[in-house]
Amino acid sequence: MASTPLTSTAEEKRAALRARLSSVAARDETAERYRRHANPYIARMLDGLGIDVHYVRGQGTRLYDGAGNEYLDFAGAYGALPFGHNPPEMWKAISAVRDSGEPSITLPSVLGASALLAERLAAVAPGHLDQVWQCNSGAEAVEAALKLARAATGRRLVVSTRNSFHGKTLGALSATGRPRYQTPFGAPSAGFHHIAFGDPEALRQIFGEHPEDIAAFIVEPVQGEGGIVPAPPGYLATARELCTRYGAKLIVDEVQTGLGRTGRLFACEHHDVVPDIMPLAKALGGGMVPIGAVVFGQDSLTEDFGLRHTSTFGGNAFCSRVGVGAVELLTADDQALVRQVARRGDHLLAGLREVASRHPELVADVRGQGLLLGVQLSDDPDLHARQGLFRSLADQEGLAGFLCGYLLRNEGIRLAPAYFANSVLRVEPPLNVTEADCDTLLGALDRGLDVIERGDSARFFAHLLPASERPAPAASPEEDASAAPRPTRLRPREGEPRWAFIAHPTDLASYESYDGRLGLPGEQVRVLFDRMNQCRNVDTAAAMLVGRCRVETDTGESSYGEVFALPYGAQRLLDMPSAQSTALVQEAVDDAVARGAQLVGLGAYTSVITANATALRDVPVPVTTGNAYTVAAAVDGLEEAARQQDIELGEACCVVLGGAGAIGLASSLLLSEKVGRLVLVGNPAHRARSERRLAAALESVVGHLMEADDAPHAGALARSVRTRASSGASARAIAADLVEQGLLTASVDAEAVLPAGDLVLAATSTPDQLIQPELVRRDAAVCDVSQPPNVGPRLKAARPDLRVVAGGLVQLPGGRDLGVDFGVPSGVTYACTAETMVLAHRLHDPVVSHGDKLSVDLVRMLRDEARKLGYRLYLPTDTDHQRQGGSHA
Numbered sequence: 001m002a003s004t005p006l007t008s009t010a011e012e013k014r015a016a017l018r019a020r021l022s023s024v025a026a027r028d029e030t031a032e033r034y035r036r037h038a039n040p041y042i043a044r045m046l047d048g049l050g051i052d053v054h055y056v057r058g059q060g061t062r063l064y065d066g067a068g069n070e071y072l073d074f075a076g077a078y079g080a081l082p083f084g085h086n087p088p089e090m091w092k093a094i095s096a097v098r099d100s101g102e103p104s105i106t107l108p109s110v111l112g113a114s115a116l117l118a119e120r121l122a123a124v125a126p127g128h129l130d131q132v133w134q135c136n137s138g139a140e141a142v143e144a145a146l147k148l149a150r151a152a153t154g155r156r157l158v159v160s161t162r163n164s165f166h167g168k169t170l171g172a173l174s175a176t177g178r179p180r181y182q183t184p185f186g187a188p189s190a191g192f193h194h195i196a197f198g199d200p201e202a203l204r205q206i207f208g209e210h211p212e213d214i215a216a217f218i219v220e221p222v223q224g225e226g227g228i229v230p231a232p233p234g235y236l237a238t239a240r241e242l243c244t245r246y247g248a249k250l251i252v253d254e255v256q257t258g259l260g261r262t263g264r265l266f267a268c269e270h271h272d273v274v275p276d277i278m279p280l281a282k283a284l285g286g287g288m289v290p291i292g293a294v295v296f297g298q299d300s301l302t303e304d305f306g307l308r309h310t311s312t313f314g315g316n317a318f319c320s321r322v323g324v325g326a327v328e329l330l331t332a333d334d335q336a337l338v339r340q341v342a343r344r345g346d347h348l349l350a351g352l353r354e355v356a357s358r359h360p361e362l363v364a365d366v367r368g369q370g371l372l373l374g375v376q377l378s379d380d381p382d383l384h385a386r387q388g389l390f391r392s393l394a395d396q397e398g399l400a401g402f403l404c405g406y407l408l409r410n411e412g413i414r415l416a417p418a419y420f421a422n423s424v425l426r427v428e429p430p431l432n433v434t435e436a437d438c439d440t441l442l443g444a445l446d447r448g449l450d451v452i453e454r455g456d457s458a459r460f461f462a463h464l465l466p467a468s469e470r471p472a473p474a475a476s477p478e479e480d481a482s483a484a485p486r487p488t489r490l491r492p493r494e495g496e497p498r499w500a501f502i503a504h505p506t507d508l509a510s511y512e513s514y515d516g517r518l519g520l521p522g523e524q525v526r527v528l529f530d531r532m533n534q535c536r537n538v539d540t541a542a543a544m545l546v547g548r549c550r551v552e553t554d555t556g557e558s559s560y561g562e563v564f565a566l567p568y569g570a571q572r573l574l575d576m577p578s579a580q581s582t583a584l585v586q587e588a589v590d591d592a593v594a595r596g597a598q599l600v601g602l603g604a605y606t607s608v609i610t611a612n613a614t615a616l617r618d619v620p621v622p623v624t625t626g627n628a629y630t631v632a633a634a635v636d637g638l639e640e641a642a643r644q645q646d647i648e649l650g651e652a653c654c655v656v657l658g659g660a661g662a663i664g665l666a667s668s669l670l671l672s673e674k675v676g677r678l679v680l681v682g683n684p685a686h687r688a689r690s691e692r693r694l695a696a697a698l699e700s701v702v703g704h705l706m707e708a709d710d711a712p713h714a715g716a717l718a719r720s721v722r723t724r725a726s727s728g729a730s731a732r733a734i735a736a737d738l739v740e741q742g743l744l745t746a747s748v749d750a751e752a753v754l755p756a757g758d759l760v761l762a763a764t765s766t767p768d769q770l771i772q773p774e775l776v777r778r779d780a781a782v783c784d785v786s787q788p789p790n791v792g793p794r795l796k797a798a799r800p801d802l803r804v805v806a807g808g809l810v811q812l813p814g815g816r817d818l819g820v821d822f823g824v825p826s827g828v829t830y831a832c833t834a835e836t837m838v839l840a841h842r843l844h845d846p847v848v849s850h851g852d853k854l855s856v857d858l859v860r861m862l863r864d865e866a867r868k869l870g871y872r873l874y875l876p877t878d879t880d881h882q883r884q885g886g887s888h889a
Contacts, residue, residue, distance in 0.1 A: 028066075030054045050405030050464050051414075058085025061430050061437055063414065071408065074441050075416040076428040078224070079256045079372070082283040082326065084430035090286040093325035097318055104318040107310075113324070114315030120327045121295055124265055127274030128297040134315040134323075138255035138281030139167025141292035142218070145277045146171050147309055148294065149216035149249035151302045156190075157213040159206055161197035163226035163420055166218060166253055175218050177226075178420050197223060198231055200238040207242045216277070217243055218251040221267035227421030228367060228374025236271040249276040249300060255292070256372070259283035260330050260431050263342030263370035270369065276300050286326035287430070291319040341431050344438065345370035348427065351442040359449045364423075373427040374418060375445070377403070381545050389457050389515045389528070392544030392565075397423040402460070403448055409463035411444035458519045464528055465520075490548045492560035492596065497840040499559060500592035501833050502543055502585065503603030504566040504573065505529070529567050542566065543588035549818040551837050554870030559840040562595065563833075564588055566606065570765075573605045581609040586616055593621055598843055601626050601836025608765045612662055612851050624839055624848035626832025630808045631666040631854060632863040633831035634785045636873045637807040638671070638761050641781035645803045647758050650715040651676040655757030657750060657771075657790060658682075658764035660693035666854035667761055668697065669704045676716035679745040679753050683766075687748055694746035701744065703731040704856065717743050751775055759783075761807070762790035773798035783807035785831075805875060810834045813870030828874050838866050 031052055035043035046052035053071070057064040061084050063071045073085070083090065097104070102113065118132035133144055146158060160166065162177040173181070174188035177197075182188055193210075195202040197219075207214060217239055223229040236252070243250040252275035257267035260283065264270055268278070277300055281292035313319075330337055349368065352375055356363035361383050365376040381395040393399040400417040403425065407413040418424040425445075429437065451460050492498055505526070512522040520528075543564035552558045566573070566584055573581050585606045592600050600623045602613060607625035610616055616623060642649055654671050658664035659680025672678050680697050682690030705721040714722075720743055724734045738744035747753045754760065754775040762771060762784040769792035771782065778801055784791040785807040796804050808831040812818065815827035824830070829837075839848060842865070847858060 028054065048464075049401050051408050053408065060084040060087075061433050069412065071412045071414045072437060072440055073414045074427055074429045074433075074437075075414045076371075076430050077287070078282065078416070078426075079261055079428055080282040080285060081287040082260060082431045083287055083329065084432055085287065087287060087329075089329050090288045090322055090325055093286070093322050094288065094318075097321045102317050102321075104316045105313065106317075107312065107315075111315045111317070111320070113317040113320035117293075117320045117323045117327070120324055120331075121280070121293060124327070124331055125278065125295045126266060126269060128299075129274070129278060129295045131296050131298055131301055133294045133296075133309070134320065135292040135294070135311050136290050136313050136319075137167075137292045138279060139169040139172045139292075140311070140314075141255060141279035141281050141294050142166045142172040142175065142251075142253060143169050144294045144305075144309060145218070145251045145253075145279045145296075146175065146216065148277055148296055148300050148302075148305055149251060151304045152300045153215045153247065153249060155213055155215035155248070157193060157210055157215055158191060159193050159195060159203075159214055159217045161219055161223070162194050163197060163223055163229075164194075164218075164220055164253075165223070165225035165419060166220075167255075181420075197226070197229065198235050200235055203238060203242055207246050207248075211246050214246060214248040216249040216251050218253055220253045220257065221271065222257050222262065222369055222372055224256045224372065224426070225419035225421070227376065227418050227424040228372060228426060230367065230369055231271070233271075236268060236273040240273045240275075243276070251275060251277045251279070254278050255281045257369075259326070260335075260338040260341050261370055261372050261428075263338065263345050265330065265335060265338055267369065283330075283431075284323050284326055285319065286322050286329070289319045289322045291323050293323070337431055341370050344433060344435065345373070347435060348438045348441075349373055351438060352427065352445075355442055355446045355449065358446065359453055362449055362453050368427070371427075371429055371431060371433065374421075375400075375425040375427060376421070377423045377425070379423050381548070389461065389518070390452060390455060392546060394423075395545035397421070399423065399452070400425050403452070406451070406460055406463065407444055407448050411448065413441055413444045455517055457515050457517045461518065461528055465524055466527075490550060490560075493558070497559040497598060497843055498596050499561045499599045499601065499836050499840040500564060500589075500595070500597035501561060501601040501603060501836050502564045502566070502588045502592065502606050503833075504568055504570070504605065506570050506604050526569060529569070542584045542591065547818070551812065551818070552816065553813045553841070555868065557841055557869070559837060561837065561840070562592065562597065564592060570605050573609055576609075578609065582615045585610050589616060589619055589623065593619065597621060599624065599836060599840050599846070599848075601833065601839075603830065603832045605765060607832075612849070614851050622839070622843075622846040622848045624835055624850065625662070626830075626835045626849060627662050627666070628849040628854055628858045629810075629835035629838065629862045629866060630785055630831040631663055631670070631859045632866070633810055633834075633873060634663070634667050634761060634763065634783055634807045635670045636863075637785075637805045637809075637875065638759055638781060638783035639674075640873065640875055641783055641803040641805045642759055645779055645781045647779075647781055649674045649676075649759075650713065652715075652758035653677040653679065653756050654759040654761065655679040655681060655753055657760070657762045658786070659746075660690065660697045661763060661765070662849075662852050662854050663785065664761070664763035665697050665700065666856060666859055667763060668701055669856050670859065671759075671761070672701045672705055672715075673708055673711060673718050674713060674715045675759065677743050677745070677756075678717055679747065679756065681750050681753060682746070682748045683764075684748040684750075690748050691746070694748075698735045698739065698744055698746055699731050702735045702738070706731060706734075762786045764790055766790070769794075771795055776802060781805075808832065809874040810866070811872040811874045825874075834866065834871055835862060838862060838869060838871065841865075841869065 053065050055063045056066050061073050063073050114134055121132050122130040135141055150156060158175060160175040160177055164177040166172045166175040170187060174192040177194045195206055221231050240250055252268045254266055258280045268275055277296040279294050284293060285291045352366045356366050362378055364378045368374050377399050379394050379397050381391040393402060400423050404415045407415055416426050418426050512525055518525060543566050546565045547563040549561050550558055589600050598621050600621060602625050612625050613623045652675050654675040656664050656668050659668050660682050668680060680694055682694045702721055705718050706725045721734055750770050755777055757777055758780055760780060760782045764786045770790040773795050781803045783805045791804055809824060809828055810831050812827050812829055817826040
């Protein structure tokens with residue numbers, strides 16, 4: 001929407017940003033140490049979600065931080081806490097190792113503790129599985145399972161399912177069915193194929209296509225990271241039958257589900273299926289040590305595996321003794337604890353479904369087995385109507401993660417979202433969780449969902465702000481129950497033109513307008529955005545959906561649009577390396593196209609940082625910058641302001657800030673036809689470059705006037721050019737002559753030339769408020785199309801003699817409300833957004849604003865098209881509730 005920055009160096013911007021961020025929240029020493037030396041990416045994510053707690057003590061299902069706050073743990077270390085934190089039985093096993101003096105790592109030798117654990121596992125494993133190989137983790141167990149299958153069958157092809165998770169080592173990751181987690185690491189390796197989970201026909205098809213190639217089919221009985229999705233009835237039985245028929249190994253990955261998690265010792269028992277190979281881990285360590293194992297039958301064991309797949313730490317006595325203790329505890333009293341898990345799981349599942357029934361639109365599904373349950377939140381942004389943050393998080397499947405932060409900080413409940421299904425809350429407490437603990441969770445979750453359903457974003461996100469900046473408590477649920485608007489679902493009609501618009505918050509006021517129910521000043525909303533940006537992962541879209549709308553024109557046509565906002569302010573985008581900021585816009589454009597957009601519009605700095613869309617690559621639909629119609633609206637707005645101020649255009653001096661940029665130059669060409677004098681102002685931060693661009697701009701103005709048709713209202717500048725052109729002088733010579741006479745001026749000193757302007761047009765992309773009250777001529781007309789605005793609130797208050805217009809605003813056809821909060825009055829939008837809407841009706845003959853040079857003919861064409869469709873210049877009166885500039889656009 002705007003042209004070139006005028007002030008402030010990049011280093012100054014970075015310094016200001018660092019100073020601001022340093023005051024957002026002080027990190028404690030441990031968190032800072034973790035961020036600096038352990039994993040800065042995870043640290044940022046934890047901080048962004050508000051789950052960056054350092055726990056100093058744990059007992060059973062409870063955790064405690066350094067301040068003594070208590071948390072009920074329903075995350076359960078993703079299933080690795082079968083008996084809760086610090087179970088005394090496991091400490092007893094550990095103490096026994098210490099007291100006995102048994103050596104832990106003695107390879108090569110006969111490993112007594114490892115042999116005992118293998119015997120105990122073989123005794124309880126299903127069917128003929130009587131061989132056990134030990135390792136240190138679930139991923140290693142899966143690696144061993146794959147090697148077992150390949151060695152036993154002499155084949156190489158491994159079939160797994162989409163959205164599965166089998167670990168993060170290269171082989172396990174190759175079996176994992178999530179491409180965005182594989183690609184950065186060169187996975188999958190050759191010999192892996194992924195099919196749909198739970199689809200027996202897909203299984204039959206792959207075996208039919210590769211009857212003699214498949215070494216193994218590996219599958220989770222409940223997809224954990226994929227969203228807590230149990231295998232449908234009969235699916236594992238079909239897999240068993242096909243593997244047997246075609247001589248492949250069935251690997252049932254029980255790393256998370258095994259050892260009691262689903263209410264049976266092994267989840268495959270629910271299906272009456274005996275696998276050939278079964279990886280285990282998590283619960284096997286009793287919540288105390290890292291350990292994994294693979295249980296398999298002798299028909300899967302080969303000499304190659306037995307002699308060539310070993311582990312330095314696998315089978316060590318210390319972990320093996322703890323593993324023995326865990327198995328004994330799980331199998332004691334005829335598996336009493338496992339049977340209790342089944343009962344507790346039924347109680348919790350019923351309770352979660354009852355909670356879901358009270359929030360039928362917000363909760364899409366509740367599913368799972370035993371104490372591995374998932375609560376899937378709806379990803380429909382329309383459920384949240386105008387609630388900006390809730391709407392955007394729902395669309396990006398990010399709401400569950402922030403609900404985890406809310407529950408942790410407000411209810412003392414610890415949950416986690418599923419790894420690959422971010423809209424799913426994973427409910428996975430220790431196996432010995434009590435019924436009272438379950439009821440505590442249910443009550444807290446019900447209250448948390450109620451906060452979201454009421455749209456109470458102020459309450460929901462308050463914990464992410466520094467304590468000193470948190471708003472006062474919101475109204476009680478009873479008082480606030482009617483506050484949220486009723487959801488309105490909007491979908492595209494068949495054959496309806498579809499467009500998307502991508503922008504970002506431009507100033508503090510636009511942050512504030514993003515979600516009115518936050519009740520926070522813009523600076524605090526920006527703090528929220530900064531923290532939320534820290535949570536982006538590879539599955540999160542670059543831009544947030546902030547609204548959907550339908551535009552109906554005066555000609556009876558309609559278009560459907562989706563509006564997106566990058567979660568970064570203008571300053572942040574300017575401070576980023578250009579490749580990074582361009583990549584963000586590219587990703588946002590690609591996502592919009594993938595959602596069905598046939599035309600994409602850029603707003604605010606999204607056009608600036610992509611060199612007016614020229615830096616975008618391989619976009620299969622037209623992309624428009626919005627600059628052409630912004631020029632039309634800016635010129636119309638300035639002329640109308642001049643009329644109201646009784647300024648005679650033909651003799652007036654017009655100062656254009658950002659005059660060498662795309663919008664400023666095109667506006668200058670049109671204004672030059674009518675004004676008496678023209679002053680173009682450039683960026684002082686890059687003086688030499690600005691002076692070259694301004695000199696070229698002056699010559700362009702003269703060239704334009706030399707070719708323009710005679711007009712009855714031509715100003716002194718245009719008349720002078722035509723007089724000189726009649727003598728055959730060149731554009732350059734005429735420009736030099738006009739500069740000498742003061743009719744045409746170029747400057748990089750805004751303060752020096754602003755006092756001369758009867759008319760002032762601001763078309764920059766600087767975040768600074770350049771137009772100060774003391775600089776503007778009395779009774780002048782000012783039009784500001786810059787984003788962020790160059791006009792601050794002080795100007796209008798201090799200078800009532802001026803006519804100040806927040807330029808680039810247009811009235812929508814019929815004054816219809818879009819239902820998208822741009823921080824402007826109802827029925828009004830920005831010209832750059834309107835350009836996208838107008839051009840959506842020209843998909844048969846696309847014409848867009850693109851690049852640094854804007855055609856005056858395009859500007860005029862868009863102005864005419866917009867008028868035909870019902871768009872009108874918007875000029876607020878002094879009594880209108882109108883913010884001067886500032887929006888997502």
